[in-house]
Amino acid sequence: DVKVTQSSRYLVKRTGEKVFLECVQDMDHENMFWYRQDPGLGLRLIYFSYDVKMKEKGDIPEGYSVSREKKERFSLILESASTNQTSMYLCASSSFRGYTFGSGTRLTVV
Amino acid sequence: KNEVEQSPQNLTAQEGEFITINCSYSVGISALHWLQQHPGGGIVSLFMLSSGKKKHGRLIATINIQEKHSSLHITASHPRDSAVYICAALQTSGSRLTFGEGTQLTVNP
Numbered sequence: 001d002v003k004v005t006q007s008s009r010y011l012v013k014r015t016g017e018k019v020f021l022e023c024v025q026d027m028d029h030e031n032m033f034w035y036r037q038d039p040g041l042g043l044r045l046i047y048f049s050y051d052v053k054m055k056e057k058g059d060i061p062e063g064y065s066v067s068r069e070k071k072e073r074f075s076l077i078l079e080s081a082s083t084n085q086t087s088m089y090l091c092a093s094s095s096f097r098g099y100t101f102g103s104g105t106r107l108t109v110v
Numbered sequence: 111k112n113e114v115e116q117s118p119q120n121l122t123a124q125e126g127e128f129i130t131i132n133c134s135y136s137v138g139i140s141a142l143h144w145l146q147q148h149p150g151g152g153i154v155s156l157f158m159l160s161s162g163k164k165k166h167g168r169l170i171a172t173i174n175i176q177e178k179h180s181s182l183h184i185t186a187s188h189p190r191d192s193a194v195y196i197c198a199a200l201q202t203s204g205s206r207l208t209f210g211e212g213t214q215l216t217v218n219p
Contacts, residue, residue: 042196048206099155
């Protein structure tokens with residue numbers, strides 16, 4: 001069963017901490033994406049990647065960075081977590097066949 | 111105006127009812143996705159379609175490219191269908207999805 005795996009389901013971090021959210025896909029997809037989802041705002045694209053070591057800013061990249069050193073892994077980094085980054089984070093990968101989403105990481109920054 | 115709009119935002123139905131969720135988009139697309147999100151967050155892709163109609167079990171998705179409109183139908187609805195349903199347009203300009211705001215469906219027994 002093909003899938004996208006996010007390393008943590010729930011995460012609580014302190015303000016100012018550096019936070020890593022990991023995403024791994026086993027479908028050999030070229031494209032990978034990080035979204036955040038907030039009530040009333042829907043899903044918003046943070047960053048995406050078309051290939052290893054390639055990255056593109058999405059609609060809300062401020063306060064985030066990403067890393068894609070291997071095709072199957074796409075990491076989202078919060079350099080210095082802030083309370084306004086408390087959210088649900090969703091990773092996805094895609095090919096011409098369609099999208100596959102991870103189960104999400106609910107991050108709380110206190 | 112959002113590029114992808116869904117209606118209704120909230121929908122409550124009785125078990126067994128036929129349900130329709132609508133999606134209109136204003137951008138050129140290569141495909142349209144229907145997604146399902148249960149409480150707890152994980153998203154499942156139900157359909158990807160670029161023309162016509164697709165069916166999977168009690169779920170049917172249709173798209174009219176000329177009218178820039180898609181519908182998701184659920185026949186013989188069941189409480190386990192309660193979820194948020196999201197349509198997302200894959201624009202012709204690239205690999206990015208543009209999402210609707212979602213429809214919260216509640217099916218009561």
